[in-house]
Amino acid sequence: MAKVLTRVELNGVVNDVWVEVPENEPAAWPKQAELAVLGKPLPRVDGPDKVSGRAKYTHDVNLSHMLWMKFFRSPYPHARITSLDTSRAEALPGVKRVYTYENTPDISWYANRSKLFDTTLRFVGDEVAAVVAVDEHIAADALPLIDVEYEEMPYVLDAETALSPDAPAIHEGGPQDAPGARNLQGGRPSLYTRGDVEKGFAEADFVIEHTFRSPCQVHACLETHCSVAAWQGDKLTVWDSTQAVHPVRESLAQILNIPIANIRVICLYSGGGFGSKLWINKYTVLAALAARDLGRPVKVTLDREEDALAMGNRPANVMTIRAGCKRDGTLTALTLKNIGSVGAYNAGAGVGTPLREVYRCPNVSTEESNVYINADVARPHRAPGHVQGTWGLEQVLDILAEKCGLDPLDFRLRNYSDTDQVRNLPYSTKGLREAYEKGAEKFGWRDRTARQALSRGPKKRGFGLATQIWGGAGGPPGYAVVNLYSDGTAAVFSGGQDIGSATRTSMLQVAAEELGLPADKLSIVMGDTQGTPYGFVSGGSRTTPSQAPAVRMAAAEVKGQLLELAGKQMNLPAQRLSTREGYVFDTQNPSTRKPIAEVTKELQFGFGTGDRVQNMLIGKGWRGPNPADVSVNSWGAQFAEVEVDIETGEIRVLRIVAAHEAGRLVNPLTASSQIEGGVIQGLGFALFEERVLNNASGRMVNANLHDYKIPTMKDIPEIESVLIDLPDARANSVGVKGLGEPPIIPTPGAIANAVADALGVRVFETPMTPQRVLEALEKGLVLRAQPEEGRRA
């Protein structure tokens, strides 16, 4: 079988992956194909389990004789451990063991820059020790009995300060640090250029430059991070609240030096995974080590504060965007300088993709610096970089549109790009124009001036929009198996996970469609490495576009066998037969048909004493390569209506219309649900969420869900989804693209533009709290007294 290298993207990081080209993969359904299950509003199959409480999350896993683990974490943002004494903690009745750097295997961490337990601590929350005890409370009680002495070291908490030559160095001159580039990850910024930006700015009639500051946002998953590890002989089972059962298994095999086949990782349900659960964590490794050492299962659950201190975040960014356009609105140049704080160890803090790709612009340059600071390490956070980058870029677009006297929507349409300008490729499909049109129509964008009259006294209405781009192509590796049983029911075993996005339901629909079975004749397993073939992480909006073609291919293989069987029974050539709604039928004479469950009866037979024995049909599928000659992206546009009280600074988001295109629409119910979740999280970024670090101590002062504010039901506006169904036959055989991340991307930008529309001034920093609104109004009054900047003679 032919093997090819194919480009696979995850959260903006591109890799080439070897993949076997499937020889018998079904062709993509035609755009107008009448499908029986796909595109239909099937309620999510895991709904009853979740609402009844039957769904078991990792937090619910309790085993007999189970021990509990708790972490002792660094109270300092930068310190060296000078002495460590665990004897008092170990003496506490019920404590089984205390793990520290002194008695734990030398396991490297953070891309070899640190260890499972390091003696240099680089952020508040860094792991110092782990206590294992007979119950959770004793483990917690033992923590203050651990005696640690530290040598405190100078620290830095923000990226701009960290870049200054006299800032404390967070990593002392390792091989990964270029000289003279203090705290700059990789020693230099990452650069991108196309065209000639100086020429572009010279050609512009209007040039503007603004700096946007977005704070660090924590994931705040409803289910905090947790694992349970149990050994049976040399076999390890780990329940982990993760987005990556298979990658966690592989990491455990490597770290513990045991065979992959000896490890089972299970996560059937997870209470939120927004990128913080994409890979193995220290606590999982330690739970496995402790469970082996102590011969009993070990459970570790992080509390809300630990989750905020040490389980990743969306990095803070300082983004300076310079933009120029002609009087008619044509963009001539765009530049971005981004300083992102990755935390104490290597991570990504780039935000430039939307600026490089969304709008047609011949002259573009970006310079992005990932900077170490003494705070927790960034992790991908739902549409990493895109949320912040879009929030800044979309405001720049509105400012330019205003200068040109153009409607913001017309300005965007003027700069519509039909090609991927970074890769010089056409788009496979691009439903953005339709998203603009249908979204604007639903929102009443063109008639919004009439609604401006709803402004009452100090409460001003405003309207804004923003555009969304995301990869969402998915790609290999991803595998699936489908079994068809003698009673005409089928089971799907798919790699990847359902992290709450209704992936089980989507995969089941794909298999049902291909097999021609009603959805209630199928069951599905995902999220168990022993029960399913391999799938990569469920993140980056990759699960559906990666796994759906594999599931379809497996189902198609089973269907082929079924039709062979039916052909013999019906005395017709198999090629003439197909399936639909539970029947095998003759395509040339559809009234000749036979229930699938009748066909499969032949698989069942008596055996000897009357035991029932059955054969079954089994099909295997995998994800083939991505197309090399097109760029696959998902698209969207959101429209926001807000009311801002100019005397109190309070913002109420009244309405969001979210129009999104992610290829074939698999299920309008689950797609709308995904969009609503994204909009709500985007609203949190725009209005509420910010990690606050205290300069005098390096501590996060709002590591709880009261002070770290996420939206409540009373903050959530009416959200109207506009689902653009545009099957992408080039993307994959199911025509789907990812919708997990797209809906969070444009929300903050649309809200920011609506707020600016209401106020007449802009808030250049999120979250847009009453404080920042009032400050911007104050500043706006000062600025208005000055001549307009940016206008060229």
Added chain:
Amino acid sequence: MRNFEFVNAPTTERAIELLGPQAKLIAGGTDLLDELKEGLIAPERLVNLKANRALKYLRFSPSEGLRLGALTTLSELETDRTVREHYPMLAAAVRVIASPQIRNMATVGGNLCQRPRCWYYRNDALHCTRKGGPICYAVSGENQYHAILGGHLCFIVHPSDLAPALMAYDARISYAGPGGRKTLPLGEFFVGPAVNITRENLLQPNEVVEEISLPTPAAGTRGVYLKVRDRNTWDFATLSVAAVLEMDGATCRRARIVLGAVAPVPWPAPDADKVLTGARITPEVARRAADAALRGARPMSHNAHKVPLAKNLVRRAILKAAGVSP
């Protein structure tokens, strides 16, 4: 968490016996349990006031006014018909406290005695002045939610929504201890950091709040409670204003303006009251009263916005209470 004993106190006398430096009162527990879990307190004994049914009452008569037992829950206060009729601003203030679930548990006495929400105070690792430590982290730190008035070595704001509303209705508080029962105006119950930097009120460790009483408002009394918060529910005030105006036509006979979340105590504004008393309420008068209320405000590095915010809110509350369009 340290082990503690949990003892029912069916009477105030029993509660006083059980109390002491190592004991804490618990009623609704909505604040106390947080303090326990956050490691801010580690008492040896919790004295359960809820065992004392005698402190759970809400009575109104035109001659005596309103009497609230300390164990009255915020939900009971919010939904009571006489409260809604005679003290509508009080019901309005309670309605924007926390969340319905918390209001079902939280008590009137507990709300008045709750500890500050200052994020430095609430962080067990930071030894701030309110916890007897050497510095107030707000002074050089993130102080957007902190005091603009009345701070002194500590810049917490008093978190209660109930207190400004009650004070604007001239409430009195009664509490009992080994020396007997004391009754005083609620405003005098609260103390700023210059008086006691580690406590927000006069209540001693062995004293128990028993009752809040409010006189019957005079005819023509109108009240308004306004609260600004970052989030639309389950959030403490960024700023709040309780305004009670006794109106005679367009003229204000008597006024009580009390601000919340501006100072370490609920902050009465007698200078504003003076501007309003005897005045015909106009936007200009309201503006002058608002300026008077904020006289002496000293914002810190990140909370200057609270001054115009407070002025806007005071002005708005006055005009709304007087029924004057802005």
